[in-house]
Amino acid sequence: xxxxxxxxxxxxxxxxxxxxxxxxxxxxxxxxxxxxxxxxxxxxxxxxxxxxxxxxxxxxxxxxxxxxxxxxxxxxxxxxxxxxxxxxxxxxxxxxxxxxxx
Numbered sequence: 001x002x003x004x005x006x007x008x009x010x011x012x013x014x015x016x017x018x019x020x021x022x023x024x025x026x027x028x029x030x031x032x033x034x035x036x037x038x039x040x041x042x043x044x045x046x047x048x049x050x051x052x053x054x055x056x057x058x059x060x061x062x063x064x065x066x067x068x069x070x071x072x073x074x075x076x077x078x079x080x081x082x083x084x085x086x087x088x089x090x091x092x093x094x095x096x097x098x099x100x101x102x
Contacts, residue, residue: 005024005025006022006023006024006025007022007023007048008020008021008022008023009021009023009048009051009052009055010065011052011055011056011059011061011062011063011064011065012061012063012065013059013060013061013062013063014060014063017061018061018065019034019035019036019055019059019061020034020035020036021033021034021035021039021051021054021055022035023047023048023051028044029042029043029044030042030043030044030047031043032047032050032051032054034054034055034058036058036059037058037059039054039058041054
């Protein structure tokens with residue numbers, strides 16, 4: 001039987017509910033499973049990014065529990081190898097006055 005290791009990606013929605021996608025590894029393949037809706041997907045590349053995107057798009061869960069309010073206010077960079085969810089990047093870009101047409 002192949003060795004399996006598990007990790008998780010968790011985010012909170014605007015109502016304070018936690019949503020979790022488990023990432024299980026077996027060889028080169030990763031299996032993603034959402035606790036909230038049962039969504040499943042296999043991924044070989046960037047499984048944690050795909051998990052973040054699912055949480056943002058399907059559950060509007062974009063608040064990273066490992067990121068503190070102080071680190072967001074001070075502009076502390078995200079840990080290396082992590083990326084802000086697409087929904088958050090789009091929202092921030094839409095609020096940026098430099099991206100709006102006059």
